[in-house]
Amino acid sequence: MKPSPESLSGKPVTAQxxxxxxxxxxxxxxxxxxxxxxxVLxxxxxxxLLTIVISxxxxxxxxxxxxxxxxxxxxxxxxxxxPWLSLILWNTLIYVACTLVLFxxxxxxxxxxxxxxxxxxxxxxxxxxxMLPRITPSVVYALMWRWAAAQAxxxxxxxxxxxxxxxxxxxxxxxxxxxxxxxNGLVGxxxxxxxxxxxxxxxxxxxxxxxxxxxxxxxxxxxxITLPRLRWPVLFVTAYQTLSLLTSFEYILLTTNGGPxxxxxxxWSLYAFHLALSNYFGNTQFGLGAAxxxxxxxxxxxxxxxxxxxxxxSELVSPPRIEVN
Amino acid sequence: xxxxxxxxxxxxxxxxxxxGWGGLAPIRAAGQQTVHLTAWxxxxxxxxxxxxxxxxSAADALNKQLAAExxxxxxxxxxxxxxxxxxTWGAYKQRFVLAAQSGKAPDIVAxxxxxxxxxxxxxxxxxxxxxxxxxxxxxxxxxxxxxxxKFDGRIYAIPQDVEARPLYFSMPFLAKLGWSQDKxxxxxxxxxxxxxxxxxxxxxxxxAQDKGLVLKGYGxxxxxINGPAYYMYYEAxxxxxxxxxxxxxxxxxxxRGDYSFFHDAVFTYSVTPKDIIGTDWNSWHGAVVGKQVxxxxxxxxxWAQWIQQYKMPADEVWKTYGFALVPSGTKGGRPVTLSHPIxxxxxxxxxxxxxxxxxxxxxxxxQLNARHAVTSGHLAVLTDEAQVPAYAQDTFAKDxxxxxxxxxxxxxxxxxxxxxxxxWEGLSAVVSGKMTADQxxxxxxxxxxxxxxxxxxxx
Numbered sequence: 001m002k003p004s005p006e007s008l009s010g011k012p013v014t015a016q017x018x019x020x021x022x023x024x025x026x027x028x029x030x031x032x033x034x035x036x037x038x039x040v041l042x043x044x045x046x047x048x049l050l051t052i053v054i055s056x057x058x059x060x061x062x063x064x065x066x067x068x069x070x071x072x073x074x075x076x077x078x079x080x081x082x083p084w085l086s087l088i089l090w091n092t093l094i095y096v097a098c099t100l101v102l103f104x105x106x107x108x109x110x111x112x113x114x115x116x117x118x119x120x121x122x123x124x125x126x127x128x129x130x131m132l133p134r135i136t137p138s139v140v141y142a143l144m145w146r147w148a149a150a151q152a153x154x155x156x157x158x159x160x161x162x163x164x165x166x167x168x169x170x171x172x173x174x175x176x177x178x179x180x181x182x183x184n185g186l187v188g189x190x191x192x193x194x195x196x197x198x199x200x201x202x203x204x205x206x207x208x209x210x211x212x213x214x215x216x217x218x219x220x221x222x223x224x225i226t227l228p229r230l231r232w233p234v235l236f237v238t239a240y241q242t243l244s245l246l247t248s249f250e251y252i253l254l255t256t257n258g259g260p261x262x263x264x265x266x267x268w269s270l271y272a273f274h275l276a277l278s279n280y281f282g283n284t285q286f287g288l289g290a291a292x293x294x295x296x297x298x299x300x301x302x303x304x305x306x307x308x309x310x311x312x313x314s315e316l317v318s319p320p321r322i323e324v325n
Numbered sequence: 326x327x328x329x330x331x332x333x334x335x336x337x338x339x340x341x342x343x344x345g346w347g348g349l350a351p352i353r354a355a356g357q358q359t360v361h362l363t364a365w366x367x368x369x370x371x372x373x374x375x376x377x378x379x380x381x382s383a384a385d386a387l388n389k390q391l392a393a394e395x396x397x398x399x400x401x402x403x404x405x406x407x408x409x410x411x412x413t414w415g416a417y418k419q420r421f422v423l424a425a426q427s428g429k430a431p432d433i434v435a436x437x438x439x440x441x442x443x444x445x446x447x448x449x450x451x452x453x454x455x456x457x458x459x460x461x462x463x464x465x466x467x468x469x470x471x472x473x474x475k476f477d478g479r480i481y482a483i484p485q486d487v488e489a490r491p492l493y494f495s496m497p498f499l500a501k502l503g504w505s506q507d508k509x510x511x512x513x514x515x516x517x518x519x520x521x522x523x524x525x526x527x528x529x530x531x532x533a534q535d536k537g538l539v540l541k542g543y544g545x546x547x548x549x550i551n552g553p554a555y556y557m558y559y560e561a562x563x564x565x566x567x568x569x570x571x572x573x574x575x576x577x578x579x580x581r582g583d584y585s586f587f588h589d590a591v592f593t594y595s596v597t598p599k600d601i602i603g604t605d606w607n608s609w610h611g612a613v614v615g616k617q618v619x620x621x622x623x624x625x626x627x628w629a630q631w632i633q634q635y636k637m638p639a640d641e642v643w644k645t646y647g648f649a650l651v652p653s654g655t656k657g658g659r660p661v662t663l664s665h666p667i668x669x670x671x672x673x674x675x676x677x678x679x680x681x682x683x684x685x686x687x688x689x690x691x692q693l694n695a696r697h698a699v700t701s702g703h704l705a706v707l708t709d710e711a712q713v714p715a716y717a718q719d720t721f722a723k724d725x726x727x728x729x730x731x732x733x734x735x736x737x738x739x740x741x742x743x744x745x746x747x748x749w750e751g752l753s754a755v756v757s758g759k760m761t762a763d764q765x766x767x768x769x770x771x772x773x774x775x776x777x778x779x780x781x782x783x784x
Contacts, residue, residue, distance in 0.1 A: 061422050062739035064447030081775055083768045084750065087759075151608050170608060173600050259603025262750075262757035278415040280551040280749075281735075282440040283742025284422065 048297055055291035061283045068287070075291035084263060092268040095180065095252075096245045103185025104241040105234060108192025113222060115193070116200045127197065133187045142254035145183050146172065173260045180265050184251050188244075192237045199233040200226055235311040242307070243300045249273060268296055357397045360677050362684065364404040364433035364669075365421065369413035372629040375697035376435050376485060376667065377406035383688035387680070390687075400680060425449035430672035432681045435485060438473040438666045439553070439735045445476040446739040450670040451678060452479040460686035465707040473666050473734040482668035483685050486694070486703035489662040489728035490554050491648040492516070492526070493613075493621040501538050502529070513649035519657040523561060523586055526652055530596035530619050538619075543612065544596025545620040549604035551749050553665045553735055554622060559583040559748075560661045560733060562654035566744075567736045573744050573781040575773055577766055580748070582654050584755045584762035591756055596620075602753055610635050616645055625725055629702030650728055664732040666706070691716075698722060704729060740780055747772040 055075050059068040079085065111130060115123040133141055152158035152168020162168055172179045203226065211221050249270040252258065258266035258274065266274075276289020307313075362384070366376040384402040391398050407417050418440065424430040430449065444450045457463045457480050466484055474482040499509050515521040530544025548554050556566065564579025590597040596619075598604075610630065613621050614637040628648075631637045650660035669688070671681045695713035698705055704726055705711050716722055735741065750772075751765035760768065773781050 060443075061742075062443040062446045064449070065426055067447070078775060081771075083772070146605075150605070151611075154611075170605070173604065256603065260600040261602055262753035262759055264603075264757070275746075277419050279418075279742045279746065280415060281742040281745045282418045282422070282436075283443040283740065284419070285743070 048294075051290045051297070052294050054287055055294045057287045059286040059290075060288075061286075071287070075288045076295075078288060079291055079295065087263055088266055088268055088271050091263065091266055092246070094177065095184075095265070095267050096242060098177075098181045099185045099188060099245055100238065100241055102181065104188035104192050104245070105238055107185065107189040108237065109196055109230075109234075111189060111193040112196030112200055113226065115197055116226075123197075127190075127193060130190045130193055133183075134190045138250050139254060141187070142183070142251050145179060146255055149179060172255060176256045176260060176265050180252050180256060183255065184245070184248075187251075188241055191241070195233045195237055196230060199230055203229050231311060232316050235307060235313065235316070238311075239304050239307045242303050246296055246300050246303070268292065268299075272296065357399060359399050359401055360680055362400055362402045362433065362675075362677060362681055363431035364402060364435070365407070365417070365431045366404060366435040367407040367413065367417050369408050369417075370626050370630050370634065370701065371408050372633045373486075373626065373667075373697070373701040373703070374406055375693070375700055377404045379688045379693040379697055380404050380433065380684065382693060383684050386687045387684050398680075400684065402684070422449070425672060425674065428674045430674050432675035432677060433669055433671055433685065435667055435669050437553075437735075438482065438668050438737065439741055441474060441481045441668070441670070442476045442737040442739040442741065444670065445479075445481045448673055450481055451673050451675075452481055453483065453671065453682060454480050456682035456686070457483075460683070462686045462689045465691070465709050466689070467706060467708055470666055470706055473664075473737070474668055476737050476739075482670045483689060484706040485667045485669055485688075486697060486701070487664045487666045487706050487729070487732075488625045488703050489664065489725050489732060490557060490622065490624045490651065491662065491725065491728065492651050493623060493627075493646045493648050495616065495619050495621075495645060496647050497616070497645060498533055498538055498619045499529075502533050502536065509647065512647060516649045516652045516660050519653050519655075519659065521652050522656055522658070523558070523652050523654050524589075526620055527586075527590055527594045527596055531594040533619050534596060540617060541595060542598040543618050544594065545590055545622075546597065546601065546609065546612070546618050547622045549601055549606065549609050551745070553663050554624070555749070555752060556735070557622075557651045557661045557663045558586055558654070560663070561651060561658070562586070563658075566733075567738070568782050571736070571738075573736065573738055573740070573777065575744075575748075575770065575781060575783045577770060577784060580751075580769065581762055581766045584752060584765050586654060587752060588755050588762050592758065597756075599757060602756055621646075622651065624702075625704065625721070626702040628721055629700065633700075648725065650731055660731055662728045662732050664704075664729065664734055666734070740777060743776050744773065744781060747776065 056070055056072060057068045058071045058074070059065070063069075111127075115126050118126065136144075147154070148156045149170065149172035150158070151170040152162065155168065155171065157171050158168030207225050208221055211225060216224065247269050249267060252265055252267060252270055253273070256265045258264070258270050263271075272289045272292035275284065275292065276286050277284050279285075364377070364380050366380070368374070368376070381402055381404055384400050387400050391400070407413055414437075418436065421430060421434055421436070422444075425444070425447075426449075434450075436444075441450075445452075463483065467487075470484040470487060471480060474480050474484060494509075494512060496509050499512075500506070512521060526545060530539070533539040534541050534544050556564075559566075559576075559579055562579040562582030564576040564583065565574055568574045587597075591599055591601075610627075612618055613623075613627075614631050614635045628642065631642055632639045650662050653660050669685050671678050671685070675681055689707070691707050691709040691713045694705065694707050695710045695716040697703065698710065699715050699719045699722060702721065704722065705716060710716055711726070738744070747769045751760070751769040754760040754768070755762055755765045770783055773783060
């Protein structure tokens with residue numbers, strides 16, 4: 001009788017174990033990642049590649065889907081020569097940076113810290129209230145803002161401020177950026193609030209108790225215990241919301257539509273939409289719009305890489321130096 | 326055995342579905358077939374609802390004709406009518422383009438004549454020359470309107486209505502300014518003779534503001550979004566959109582006059598607000614029906630909108646506003662207006678183009694077109710339409726029809742959208758103070774050279 005093969009530990013190797021060992025290195029991780037990989041391939045990589053392909057054509061309403069021509073980088077050159085490029089890039093930067101810093105991360109962090117010090121029930125009610133803008137349909141939410149900001153005697157804001165002797169006006173036209181950033185930010189803040197609240201809840205309570213025993217003030221607890229442990233969620237929220245803000249324009253479209261006046265609140269994604277899908281005289285330019293979208297993808301990837309470096313992502317995912325069993 | 330049973334059940338189910346599908350759709354009763362047609366129409370002004378309702382009336386007439394002929398075919402029409410604010414046109418056209426690309430376009434679509442070139446070039450709509458010859462109703466269309474429906478020498482659309490784009494002036498404000506009743510009543514003639522120019526209009530508005538009669542920035546208003554009306558000011562300074570061969574043309578001298586006029590309106594005379602572009606349509610009309618604006622430029626349909634949609638009593642509108650052509654930019658020059666005929670087209674994906682064309686013929690009658698024109702503030706597209714009592718007795722229609730002698734149309738060029746994009750951006754930059762007129766003209770010239778190359782002539 002042939003002796004059964006033995007493993008290094010001295011235990012006999014079964015047929016199942018031998019089969020498992022035949023998998024190449026990394027086989028199991030690849031297998032488990034495959035479904036997610038397919039989703040990424042189908043829903044991100046394929047559209048991105050298609051966008052790049054379309055951006056190399058003169059596809060428009062006039063050419064239809066059959067009469068287009070390959071024009072190489074002509075669309076990109078047209079964008080580079082556009083006199084409005086710097087204006088739209090600046091608008092995009094203002095929109096993303098202000099919404100992100102003031103609301104999506106800043107306000108979200110404040111809300112999460114405040115609710116962490118409330119009772120569970122009160123915190124729950126408070127968070128639900130902040131979720132209302134998110135669960136309200138975009139069109140309804142935007143229209144409510146438009147009507148609230150409308151000129152006297154129609155606008156709610158003008159009516160309220162009129163009680164204090166402030167003359168009525170169309171407040172959205174007067175301060176378009178405040179409204180665009182504010183109404184986007186109030187939706188975005190709830191996302192960060194939930195993520196940060198969960199992360200704060202996960203911090204072991206005994207660390208706070210130990211700090212209190214050592215005489216740490218509330219602010220010191222936040223600064224020394226809470227915030228350092230929020231680096232990972234802050235990275236996630238910052239990166240995710242940056243990409244989201246770069247590509248989302250529905251609230252701007254529904255409120256100022258890039259105005260008032262000349263491209264006052266026109267951001268990159270809205271400009272791409274206007275060129276690719278919405279032109280007053282009908283001849284929308286899909287190729288040019290795709291080139292703008294492709295550049296947006298590059299901007300998004302660039303911003304993500306910057307965040308990963310800024311938050312030292314490699315340290316965040318490195319294995320722990322000690323292992324507790 | 327079980328497999329056979331399963332196959333039998335599946336086949337039965339398939340047969341049932343196919344039977345139901347085929348049986349329910351076109352066949353209503355033995356020997357009778359129902360053809361479903363779809364039509365998309367748009368205002369976006371609410372009083373233009375007859376663009377849809379006339380098609381429904383035509384469908385009734387068509388069914389009566391078919392019955393009289395003993396035909397087994399009956400037509401049902403599913404028609405929509407889009408209304409709304411500034412983004413309605415863009416969204417409507419986008420919907421049609423996406424539907425056409427996916428082969429799901431409606432049989433009939435109503436839109437502005439400027440879409441003919443792009444949609445015909447892309448093959449979304451079919452030429453109608455054969456039908457135009459076939460149906461006698463089309464012979465009544467005012468001949469010059471056919472020019473606005475052609476692309477590459479072929480007719481692609483049936484005119485539904487036409488309009489002028491007058492300058493409305495507030496008679497009470499002019500009276501308070503010291504104008505005599507005769508002078509106010511004679512303003513349209515003075516404009517027609519080229520004696521009252523665009524600059525005169527700005528000066529008058531400034532004077533009214535300076536005397537405290539009109540609020541600052543309420544002297545002269547134009548539509549708050551992009552649109553054909555802006556080309557009238559380019560034409561008022563001698564500009565043309567095409568050359569003799571029909572090629573797109575940019576006249577830089579006229580464009581400089583156009584942009585300088587807008588710069589003066591906003592900055593030199595301060596009679597137009599800097600943020601006029603982007604103002605909500607409801608606020609815009611609200612100020613006009615609130616009698617706050619001295620000079621207003623809007624299409625003839627606005628007259629109907631103020632009465633029907635914004636509830637200004639008709640006699641109040643008549644007492645408040647007079648109307649005239651848009652003045653020339655130069656003394657003694659020719660005044661202008663511009664027409665943007667709404668047309669019906671038949672999509673290439675329509676399986677029933679013959680019936681759709683017959684339906685359009687029945688919708689193109691003096692009675693139907695007249696009721697639309699009178700209700701919505703549009704002008705006649707048919708020679709016999711002016712004889713219909715409702716139209717002949719309509720004072721506004723009678724008093725504005727002369728404007729068509731001065732009208733022009735947007736060119737039917739597939740790349741007009743690109744041309745317009747550059748000119749509109751230049752104008753918006755001037756109005757918002759981001760560029761001077763000269764800078765904007767230079768930028769537009771470069772943009773057109775880059776984007777349209779030899780498709781445009783620049784002088």
